[in-house]
Amino acid sequence: MATTEYLGIDVGGTGVKMGIVNAETGNITNFQSYDTATWRESKHFVERLADAIALQLYQHKNVKKVGIGLPGILTRDRKTLIEITAIPEIDGTPLVEILNERFTDHEFFLENDANAAALGEFYFSPEKDVMPENYIFITLGTGVGGAAILDKKIFLGGDGNAMEPGHVPSRNGRVLERNVGKKELLMLANDMRTAWRGKTVLPSDGSISTTGLVVAAEEGDELAIAIWNEVGDMLGEMLVGLIRILDIKTILIGGGLSASFDFILPNISKQLDYWLTPAYLENVQIKKALLGNDAGLLGAASLCF
Amino acid sequence: MATTEYLGIDVGGTGVKMGIVNAETGNITNFQSYDTATWRESKHFVERLADAIALQLYQHKNVKKVGIGLPGILTRDRKTLIEITAIPEIDGTPLVEILNERFTDHEFFLENDANAAALGEFYFSPEKDVMPENYIFITLGTGVGGAAILDKKIFLGGDGNAMEPGHVPSRNGRVLERNVGKKELLMLANDMRTAWRGKTVLPSDGSISTTGLVVAAEEGDELAIAIWNEVGDMLGEMLVGLIRILDIKTILIGGGLSASFDFILPNISKQLDYWLTPAYLENVQIKKALLGNDAGLLGAASLCF
Structure with missing residues (x-):
């Protein structure tokens, strides 16, 4: 059986980092880092993010799930951004809906970045056992x-x-x-x-x-x-x-x-x-x-x- | 259809109060109050409690569920008392197990008293709607x-x-x-x-x-x-x-x-x-x-x- 792999994306005020994560080992491949300010200046932050996701998914057809950590608060259903202080122009964006329209074959999971990091320790810490x-x-x-x-x-x-x-x-x-x-x-x-x-x-x-x-x-x-x-x-x-x-x-x-x-x-x-x-x-x-x-x-x- | 009724029991450091509660109206009937100190002095607190429950259940055969609020901490499964500061001799008592042995046809639910009171507001407050x-x-x-x-x-x-x-x-x-x-x-x-x-x-x-x-x-x-x-x-x-x-x-x-x-x-x-x-x-x-x-x-x- 092939190893399960996920696309992980860490959206930050300085950079957006992404990579393919091996679900068993936590090994990261195809790591990419983008400059948040450049995407913001383009006035199309969400489109740039979606393009970068498209590139990763094209190169990794086995990946069907994408997790995104964001520095701010989200609706309780985790589908829409409420307040992302470092990137305020995306406040109110129904990000899961937008990504689902473009990537009909994939699932997207949003979470506040501290919450995501906390859960990451559970699945990927060297002491996870x-x-x-x-x-x-x-x-x-x-x-x-x-x-x-x-x-x-x-x-x-x-x-x-x-x-x-x-x-x-x-x-x-x-x-x-x-x-x-x-x-x-x-x-x-x-x-x-x-x-x-x-x-x-x-x-x-x-x-x-x-x-x-x-x-x-x-x-x-x-x-x-x-x-x-x-x-x-x-x-x-x-x-x-x-x-x-x-x-x-x-x-x-x-x-x-x-x-x-x-x-x-x-x-x-x-x-x-x-x-x-x-x-x-x-x-x-x-x-x-x-x-x-x-x-x-x-x-x-x-x-x- | 008959109205659902429950037996509610509030175990306190001063008194133990119990009564039959109408699940729709919150009306209390057959209210009884017992002196905690007297039961403690008998050295058989749990038996006195069970006797009082038996009397209520005998008089109300339609009641199949009993809720008990206690002033202290319980195991996470809510079956055993850990520390009841006002009645320390019952610490460690597997109360649900003991009551289930005597009352085989009934269900018992234990909870910390503040937790129970909080939930009571949800079901019985005049503003519950x-x-x-x-x-x-x-x-x-x-x-x-x-x-x-x-x-x-x-x-x-x-x-x-x-x-x-x-x-x-x-x-x-x-x-x-x-x-x-x-x-x-x-x-x-x-x-x-x-x-x-x-x-x-x-x-x-x-x-x-x-x-x-x-x-x-x-x-x-x-x-x-x-x-x-x-x-x-x-x-x-x-x-x-x-x-x-x-x-x-x-x-x-x-x-x-x-x-x-x-x-x-x-x-x-x-x-x-x-x-x-x-x-x-x-x-x-x-x-x-x-x-x-x-x-x-x-x-x-x-x-x-």
């Missing part, structure tokens, strides 16, 4: 995104767009991602650098980068560690709420900023120890998501299962 | 309990005991119900009374009651209103998190302390206005639960649907 059926997925990057897998399925909540941990109340009268989104994290770091009186390798001219913060922490820099501790505290408080509301005890942390995992984990754990009862603490597990750079594309392909 | 399929239910009393109805069903979460809003982080390094549970609310009120320099009808000898606080607020007492504002602020912050995590926009508030509804609502709304985006605010509705004193018993009966 020991993945629980329920877990919370947090993605750290420009913002703080989230998803929950419940009974092996994406948790949609009431109106289809559940799991926005970046938008829950956090410290200083701000929602969480206004404290620990990438931009805000760097502002916090530069502020803490200005106030810092001890030794540190971090620059004092406002040019701290997230990669620099991770490297400095790896080298034992006390200020860098103190900054990640702050981030861990705020993430930990939010996670306590999620755990108590969803009764899910495995948490995966992914996204570009999850490179900081080893340095945010101590204070995430400190917050869980403070707020949760022993019965919970025995069972809570915080782990790093394992798909890394391919999470978006593999997540999109996992929608076809 | 306009109830949405998704809503959050908050119960204010000794503690702060919660439930969510998703697609007309109780939301169980990952391990079966979702929706513990009383246990999410709140102000002053305390979980929410350590701030606004009944006892803590009265401590807050007495502390605010001590510091108060204006006019107030509230007593200064530490004897403030929750009923007194509601009555004083109804009379326009500024301190009483200020106390309920504090409670509304803390509940509102928690609700923002629930709304963002579950994407559910209707919230019902029940429980004994919901008599304060009109006085906590202004600051709940203030917090929602502060934290939520306009698209959310347009659709969020905060309402008082309508079943009142019968919520527990009707909720238990609603498990039979």
